[in-house]
Amino acid sequence: MKLLQFALLTAAGLAAASYASAQAPQPDAPSAMRAGEPYLPPALRKPLREASNGTALLRYQPMQKLKQRFEAADLDGSGTLSRDEARRAGLTVVDKNFDHIDTAQRGAVSFDDLKAYLIQRREEANSR
Template sequence: MLTATMAMSHAGAQTPTTEPAAPAPTAVRSSPAYPEPYIPPALRKPLRDYSSGPILLRYQAMQKLKKRFDEADQDGSGMLTRDEARKAGLGFVDKNFEHIDTGQKGKVSFDDLKAYLIQRREEARSR
């Protein structure tokens, strides 16, 4: 019975109606809902140039440090020992190894190094 009811309701949905379709309402707006995407160059506002800002400089420095960290990681473990840092010439990591290695594992990850650098920056700002 349920199947018959569903079939009849489905069939009724496909039956064309004899009522004329109501015209779609037209709305008059003072400005379009979506503005024209093209703006001529003469009318464009100049974008702020972040190419030399401090955020970009920090990002670039962090990318260079990450590259040096990965190159220093001789065994590919994603961690540096103090010896690996020393051999790679990462003196900052070597000198501050105990502070970076908060878990006293004998190895530091790049995330450990970033956390230490952020902590140092925050300490310097609070002075």
């Protein structure tokens, strides 16, 4: 219970700090922005992020979550998952495609094997 309270207080503190920093004028912002004027001429606008970085970021976050689930499912700490470990952890993608992911036919798949499989599937889908 105390851990949950600590997590909630920490999240609230981070949100407040983020809000405060977003409201503070930036040193490189034009004078109109510092005065509270919301309009910024197109010539002075900067893209929020590059398109290529955005798509990479969108792929990176789910991959990190998958890696965390993979590591949590690895009960024996071997760095690989057996079909049974994948099934017990609810990693349906690994369970249903185990034979395709385990190209070396070791009876276990590493996270790199899974990542290679997912990249291959994405490339196949993009080529259609």
